[in-house]
Amino acid sequence: xxxxxxxxxxxxxxxLMPANLLYCLIxxxxxxxxxxLPGLGPVSGIALLIPLVHGxxxxxxxxxxxxxxxxxxxxxxxxxxLLRVPGESSSVMTAIDGYELARQGRAGPALGIxxxxxxxxxxxxxxxxxxxxxxxxxxxxxxxPPEYFSxxxxxxxxxxxxxxxxxxxxxxxxxxxxxxxxxxxxxLSGSARFHFGLIYLLDGIDFLVVAIGLFAITEVLxxxxxxxxxxxxxxxxxxxxxxxxxxxxxxxFWPCMRATVVxxxxxxxxxxxxxxxxxxxxxxxxRISKHPEKFGKGAIEGVAxxxxxxxxxxxxxxxxxxALGIPGSNVTAVMLGAFIxxxxxxxxxxxxxxxxxVWGLVASMYVGNLxxxxxxxxxxxxxxxxxxxxFPVLGVLVLELSLxxxxxxxxxxxxxxxxxxxxxxxxxxxxxxxxxPPMILALxxxxxxxxSFRRSLIISEGDPSIFVTRxxxxxxxxIAVLVFLYPLVLDAFHRARSR
Amino acid sequence: xxxxxxxxxxxxxxxxxIACALFYLYLARDYRFxxxxxxxxxGLFPLILGLSLLLLAVTFTIRSCIRARAEISELKPISPIIxxxxxxxxxxxxxxxxxxxxxxxxFGFLTLKILFKSAWHFSLLYxxxxxxxxxxxxxxxxxxxxxxxxxxxxxxx
Numbered sequence: 015x016x017x018x019x020x021x022x023x024x025x026x027x028x029x030l031m032p033a034n035l036l037y038c039l040i041x042x043x044x045x046x047x048x049x050x051l052p053g054l055g056p057v058s059g060i061a062l063l064i065p066l067v068h069g070x071x072x073x074x075x076x077x078x079x080x081x082x083x084x085x086x087x088x089x090x091x092x093x094x095x096l097l098r099v100p101g102e103s104s105s106v107m108t109a110i111d112g113y114e115l116a117r118q119g120r121a122g123p124a125l126g127i128x129x130x131x132x133x134x135x136x137x138x139x140x141x142x143x144x145x146x147x148x149x150x151x152x153x154x155x156x157x158x159p160p161e162y163f164s165x166x167x168x169x170x171x172x173x174x175x176x177x178x179x180x181x182x183x184x185x186x187x188x189x190x191x192x193x194x195x196x197x198x199x200x201x202l203s204g205s206a207r208f209h210f211g212l213i214y215l216l217d218g219i220d221f222l223v224v225a226i227g228l229f230a231i232t233e234v235l236x237x238x239x240x241x242x243x244x245x246x247x248x249x250x251x252x253x254x255x256x257x258x259x260x261x262x263x264x265x266x267f268w269p270c271m272r273a274t275v276v277x278x279x280x281x282x283x284x285x286x287x288x289x290x291x292x293x294x295x296x297x298x299x300x301r302i303s304k305h306p307e308k309f310g311k312g313a314i315e316g317v318a319x320x321x322x323x324x325x326x327x328x329x330x331x332x333x334x335x336x337a338l339g340i341p342g343s344n345v346t347a348v349m350l351g352a353f354i355x356x357x358x359x360x361x362x363x364x365x366x367x368x369x370x371x372v373w374g375l376v377a378s379m380y381v382g383n384l385x386x387x388x389x390x391x392x393x394x395x396x397x398x399x400x401x402x403x404x405f406p407v408l409g410v411l412v413l414e415l416s417l418x419x420x421x422x423x424x425x426x427x428x429x430x431x432x433x434x435x436x437x438x439x440x441x442x443x444x445x446x447x448x449x450x451p452p453m454i455l456a457l458x459x460x461x462x463x464x465x466s467f468r469r470s471l472i473i474s475e476g477d478p479s480i481f482v483t484r485x486x487x488x489x490x491x492x493i494a495v496l497v498f499l500y501p502l503v504l505d506a507f508h509r510a511r512s513r
Numbered sequence: 514x515x516x517x518x519x520x521x522x523x524x525x526x527x528x529x530x531i532a533c534a535l536f537y538l539y540l541a542r543d544y545r546f547x548x549x550x551x552x553x554x555x556g557l558f559p560l561i562l563g564l565s566l567l568l569l570a571v572t573f574t575i576r577s578c579i580r581a582r583a584e585i586s587e588l589k590p591i592s593p594i595i596x597x598x599x600x601x602x603x604x605x606x607x608x609x610x611x612x613x614x615x616x617x618x619x620f621g622f623l624t625l626k627i628l629f630k631s632a633w634h635f636s637l638l639y640x641x642x643x644x645x646x647x648x649x650x651x652x653x654x655x656x657x658x659x660x661x662x663x664x665x666x667x668x669x670x
Contacts, residue, residue, distance in 0.1 A: 051650070051651075051655075182569065182572065182573055182576070183573075185569060186530065186566065186569050186570065186573060189562055189565050189566045189569065190533075190566070192562050193537055193559070193562050193563075193566065196558065196559050196562065200544075200555040202552065202555070203552070203554070203555045205544060205555045207544060207555060207559065208537075208540055208559075231601075234597070235594050235597060235598070238593040238594055238597055238628075239591065239593060239594060405629075406624075406625055406628075406629035406631055407639065409624070409629070410620075410621050410624050410625060410639070410640075410643065411643065413601060413604075413620070413624070414604075414617055414620065414621060414643055414647060415647070417604060417605065417608065418613065418617070418647050418651055418657075418659070421608070421613075421657070421659070422651060422655070422657040425657070425658055427608065427609045427660075430605045430608060431605060433605075434598075434601065434602055434605050437598075437601075438598065441594065442526075445522070446522060446523060446526050448526075464558045467558060468552070468553045468557070468558065471548075471553050471557075472551055472552055472553070475551055476548050476551070476553070
């Protein structure tokens, strides 16, 4: 403990050097801007800037890239709340209640809570990272394919059963998402599946194409028929209403704390950490809330939980990368590439061989999270001005930004047709009350889900009992079953009580 | 629209889901789902998914047939949607051909003028502004290779 504190202090000495503070600020600002634009998340932001950091001192370069990472994570939430355009899969859940709050004229408090819980969770996760990294790296290694499969079953079950009012519709939506994930080359055998002879489909379907279609395009279409075409897309609250009230802060406190723990530990596991963390946190908050019916209609807890979880996962995802040299997500994979380019080899020896680099990076994350808060709280008023625009102005802006954003993902014209198709599908799903988040989560996790399932069967030589004979896997599957049964039991309990 | 039409919509979506499940299973039959040298084939997971969706879709259809009419939300008029979709799909098709700059401008102008009935000078100026803004941000600042379309001959020339 004392040794870690000493290392951390020396890390602060590195992170607080004027040049590094400036790089951190640049990273956070650029990340924020990149996160706001659909199609450009932290992965493309970091990838775009890697050539620019070549030749820079390694610590400064990594501080800049890490700043982009968490800056973009927050930036993605801004458009989720204001326009229902999620920039990243991890901000999909924020869009649900965040956008509803914006529609009620409470975009300011939603953005404010977002900034505050992001800072709190980000900082707490860095504290956990500082003290637990070497120990947690071992935990990540104890997760084999069966445990991953069961973790994803638990995550999907929670989302399907709890985010929708109707578990059957939620499950159908999740299954369709998994089906979409099977499009393209099979990871294990290499055979191309469900591609209809189109080479564009060989790489699979990008989740952002689907998310923008299902969320942004659908929202514009829905606003057209909801009679909002002549007025504002969403009402704008008064200036007094720009910052979170004491009640918002009180209601967000425990969701933030719970989500930080969930986010950090899920983030440690290699895979789609931040996404699963945000979905799990939303489902947990809805499950334990005294007013679950308010979720999806503008519950501040529905913003605080997922936002805290995805920011805590950012810190968690650094654990396997720094301690084991295993990137847990696309972003950390790109960062790992940058590390190697800068002559740094992450792994078990990094903490011993290059402590000033590791602890400088960790300390810069404390500083960066504080910068993000200081930068974004004053900007809430400016962001919210977007909502004062009349609907025609905002509608055209959203549609054009969506199309160009989708093109920017892979410069592929075919994706534009897919986005259009999913816009239509999303509108039909909205009208028929089918929830879209389970489909998005299933699409994001689908490939890892299938690979974990098949690898487990390879390990067990085709015996499916492997999922229930390993303790962690069995625990996770039990949670999945309980989560599914919970609404039914609750319903039966209420009926018995009313009698 | 009436509640009866809404029920029909839900019931119809049940049949569409059954058709989707059957089509998916039909396509999945091309891939091996048995074990080859201890490795499950690429068709195993799709087979499980297809059967699961089929089961759920049948359950959903049966439920929608016996469900009370009042539980289902009403459908809404769709004519503005169709107009918006037609213009937007035109934008999707025109994007590679006319290029990002021109197609973005025309899409903005047509949407504002036809769909939202905005004044022509506002439609013109706002469309020009957005087209230039997106081009500056994505093409010049972020280096996204936006298509030039028919303008490419002037750019390269």
